[in-house]
Amino acid sequence: MSILDEDLARFAGRTVAITGGAQGLGRAMAERFAAEGASLALIDVNGDSLSACVDSLGSDYGVAVSGDVVDVTDSAQVREWVDAVTGRNGRIDVLVNNAGIIRDNRVENITDEDWHAVLDVSLTGAFTCARAVFPGMRRNGYGRIISFASMSWRGNFGQANYVAAKAGIVGLTRALALEGARDGITVNAIAPGLIETPMLASMDARARELLTKKIPMRHTGRPSDVAEGAAFLASEAAGYITGTVLDIDGGISIGSSIR
Template sequence: MDLGLSGKTAIVTGAGSGIGAAIARRFGHEGAHVVVSDINQESAAAVARDITDAGGSALGVAADVTDEAAVSAMVEQAVEAFGTVHILINNAGLARDGRITKMSESDWDLVVDTGLKGAFLCTRAVLPHMTDQKWGRIISMSSRAHNGNPGQANYSAVKAGLIGFTKAMALENGRNFITANAVAPGMIDTPFVRSHPAYEKIRDNAIKTTPIPRVGEAEDVADAVAFLASERASYITGDVLHVTGGRY
């Protein structure tokens, strides 16, 4: 199936590893120009190099999505390199887990600022380009955690907030043929998830309680994102696509 992504420019934040890297590589495979954004320059450059070595077009950019000036500079680099921005993937995020009575204000702020404020700053920065060309895709990475996870009040708040943000963006920008959707992964096998001290217990429980009895792969999420970014999804907006193997 031709997704119509060839020649489009996509910014993927938090793309230095895990799900973000898989999304960036998928866009590269589809012929898009990929701006691989990550707070770590070396990680961003490595993923961009993977894409170009495979014959694709990519640019690695270091950017802190909580910094307005850094976000503006990232978008300017994308436009300078590729002419415009068609697709934004708000993927940057992190976790600082803890029960609410033991959660520090700094851990709350870091998670919320990175996941939610970052999506706001990046979306605001790319929308003028999408509006001018009357075409755009904004896809924000939520999570099954939007339903609430114990010990993850900050992370769950961000992932639920991104769904509300997505619906607002869909209503505000549909008249300009800009769609906004969210993807909510479940248990996905990434280096970040595997680093959890209770990973094996969490993995085994997820497999037992998932209708499709396996852990998801980053490529499963990348496939969903590529579809929502494509011409094939032009009449889908304000929605949430769960990639959870049926586990809710």
């Protein structure tokens, strides 16, 4: 049975593509977009979680959902996926560059492999997916690209690789915003704070505890808090907003030392 609310169907007729859609924020956003009528094209490297997610979204919301095992670091796979979705649905209206990983360590202990892995998934993956959808969005004169930075983009201890990748997302967002502006394509970033997902659960417990105490609202965020922001940036109503970074973080990025 569809639980689509007809009064809140901002994405009916739209195709929303989400990377890293099998769990965490990707899945929460998929649910938010599905609840508003979007057709979904999800990719992830975790095939089992992805198919469970696709099955439950299809039956809960009654919308078309595809799930493909695609690694965002493989540009040939990404291109094939974008071509297949465009062939099937006619267009991709919204791309959410959500896939990301952490490999935290002090700088002297970050291996070459961990440096490249984090940059490849978060930053190069976002570039590769954006490059693949751009021509179609330009042809349609419409597009929304949302990429995931993090509160860490401003700097964080023990995360040189992640910080570099997420600051790179901010730069990429601003550059692509300029390239899309004349063709109805908006490009924005979201910088979440501490949000309750499997990624947060994998973070060092002590770092997590210290950080939670620094949140002015004194609690971590829910994936649905982030999904609300993404749905707004992806909506037609946000058409004059481009090149921005939306902090969704309970105030942690405000910067005052008195909290």
